[in-house]
Amino acid sequence: MKMKRWFLIVFAFLTTCIYAQDVTFNVLAPKVVEVGQQFRLIFSVNAQAEGFTPPNIQDFAILAGPSTSTSSNVSIMNGKVTQNYELKYSYILEATKEGQFTIPSAEIVVNKKKYVSNSFTIEVIKGSGNKTAPTTNQTNQQQNESVNTANVSSSDHYLKVIVSKTKVRREEHFIATVKLYSRLGITNFGEYKVPSFDGFITERIDIPPLSQLSQENVNGQIFYTGIIDKYILYPQKTGEIVINPFELNCYYQIQSRKRSGSIFDEFFGTYERAQAKALSLPVTIKVEAIPENKPESFAGAIGEFKMDASLDKSQIKTNEAVTLKIKIAGNGNLKYITSPKIEFPSDFDVYDPKISDNIKYSEIGATGNKTFEYLIIPRHPGNFNIPKFEFSYFDTRTNNYKVLSAGDYQIIVDKSLSDTSITVTNSFNKEDIKFLGKDIRFIKKGESNLKEKGLFLFGSGKFYLYYIIIILLFGVYVFIRKKNIQENANIQLVRNKKANTFARKRLQKASLFMKQNQKEEFYEELVRALWGYISDKLSIPAANLSKDNARSRLQSKNVNSESIEQIINIIDRCEYARYAPVSENTQMDVLFNDSVDIISKLQQQLK
Template structure:
């Protein structure tokens, strides 16, 4: 009986949830209206409903409504017909009181169920006398004069102008217009955000002109794009201006008005250039009392650690996962360094990221997977570890501990633990017996002391061979002198050799774990290679024109993108927290491959 009751309750819950998900009841209205302005409040329903109940509407007068409109659509997909209906209930309201008002959800009945809409907030502002006077103009010249920096401008809005190192800044490129006659925009120059690591925020729906209260006046705004900016160094960083052409539609009426002029108007589009003002961001260093376990993580995080098994045999693999989730500079978090037992062979952790950039910042999780292989039997302990991050809201460091894991390792097949060789690392393994060499036993003929050298073949070769070598050296030297005279050709020829020397120096920095010097050598190798290969002075090169130069030389787009990505990674990593050796080694290999591909691909 109880099982039947729970089954019926579950079916009722599922059917109610499905009904709630299927039926949508939405309220729409302007966000901002002027005092005395008429506007529409609409409720849309995708099912036929009855008994519509409005919430209390204070501060507004209902002039008309509800007027009901119905639309239906039918589709045939793969021979299957689907149909949908939409019902809209529209009211015309008059704003009578200045202030901000929130409409509670409206209610409507669908198939005996009461459905509620969303709530909506409307702000009523008083229209200035200046705007009313501007509305009386009608000629083209008068309208053009009304397009000023006060009623049409663009801005870079930031959510904060002072942040800690590693704390993101949300930047919004926004257009402000006093009228609704903005019909299009043409990008001229977008900011490069020099000094920041940028991540564009994907928008769920295209941006539209939206009313907004700006200093007590109604402005229609349009969001061009939004970014999360992660500072790369401390101090003041300036966001350079961005430029845009705004296409505004104006009414062009004839000077002499005729009978039909009251019924027909001509319109023309006017291109209005606009430029924003620079914005300065102050980047503060994190406090200097950081614990030893702090590795550059800034934000609010949670950490969880798990292993797939704690009782294994020798040479069986164990997977340990460390998951860090939250909001902050998730891309800059490095793997935790655990003190594994000496009898464990541990591989470099695998990193998996599930991140999303939104208006709230970069959220999601980063998971590190450690592959562990025990080589001897016994009871072992993976000690607890610390993960420390800086919370910019609390302005303090927070340390969280991972749990301690007990591992029991049993003997493998045959009752043996493991070959003795397993105590060495993969690089230190030696093969016994290869260092002993046999004495050479090949036959040889001794030279007798009394043998005559004059007149023998070796005698004549002793004169001929030096003469031949001298002639070859003379020809080669003449050729070398001629090639050295052509400076551009010499630089082109030695570009790859010079780049490889730089990369060799970078390899030495990599093994010495000198992070900044390593990235400097990589950058010098790339810049010097382009300079020598195309005979261009370093002062004339920049990230903006390198892509164009590579395109002119017929370089594939993929190779060009890899080259620019390496430049961006090096510039960012010089100021980022310490990178792991695996990331530096991967960058080194990718640089070698990219230069090799460039050498083969350049036409």
């Protein structure tokens, strides 16, 4: 009963901490499409809705929809329970004519309150014949089999280096963004080559992995675009400095003109895979020298900064420690600035500063702070002064030098009552504490543990026995380690061994989607499990996966024809059900069970 009562109390407390989110009702769709292109229109609300009034869509052909899907999760952090819920209404539309068209607002009712979405404008341009939607896969895989390169031209795909400034001062930072432009469907990324950045110091900006490309209208044509990389660059010399080309190997899926004779060609088309390198053009940066009228305290700092300094104590005793902390904060080349020059009294022992920084690299450059902590130990009593010191920098906003100052600290040092010549520091960690004057060791008391001369392990029989055992153990370790490295180096062997494990994990994820009635995600994950198993088990690169290729490779492994046709049939059914307007739950169950069954059969035959 006690446990039950405590459970009810805790549950009641947690439920009172659930914070309701504000209701948002949004519309998602591409901003630019081509005539004849199919695309998805989604209305999303973050709450359970009681009614949905769809928009009156007149300028686009409605191929399917509205279909619904839901997702939810609950998270608990610091006693706060947050529930996230999302309900989606999806359409599949087709653009039928050129122009700019507006999707009207939709309405939804949540808790008896009406919410209206924004209207959404879509630009439809002349069709180019390329309707392949791009996908990306951040897993770099070694492509061992040849793929077609003849159908990809440099005008269809390229990299572009976009710089925030083309004219800067020496040491003045600017942002370089590497952006991919492609008119083709990307299936995978290969090798990515970054230039050496001769003449620059670089800092890379962390950006999320590229998982989805967006659409842009470039000179009347739709390009799929995405940010590949971002850098902060600091020029180290004057004159013209060239940023050499970036290079990215891309794998594409292109609609083929060939027909296999299958009736499914009319619905899905036939595709071939191709690879090509996307290159950027060189970018020239003009770098000017900073003005000559530099202050004496200038040491190369460029940007916008402020300085704070503090002394933790103004009155101490001899051989005690005091800390001078200098903090420089702002935006600029923070990482490379140095401490101001300070003239300390000659009676002070001053240690090299302890340097720490907290710097973040983002779109606006390097921001944060850098701290210098000086440990100071006075040796003699008296009144001392740390004079004013300066830190100067070149302000890129005003194009002038600016000087910051701090200091002029008075320190009163009294003679210690017990002149032990042992220095005690209070502000630093144990590893920073310095002990001086320890020239006499402590005299130990009690009985001594003395041994007769010559009674040592070195040179004895035990010594050589231990020596041989250690050598043998080391040899065994090297042998096992070398074997593991060789096995792990064979990527295809590792993928082959773990193919069934990877497939089971994907099937578990598909099962979860099935229970949540998320049909589209279920079929997508099921197809990924089947194709992934074939790719891993037969060592077929993702860019070369096709039904004909899979069939021939399975036949070469002596897999019976019934199993081959069964897995191909399941893939066809999944793809058809994925794009069909309606899919029954019973069909999902059948396809899931058939997928589990065929993977088990293939696992037994491909051992």
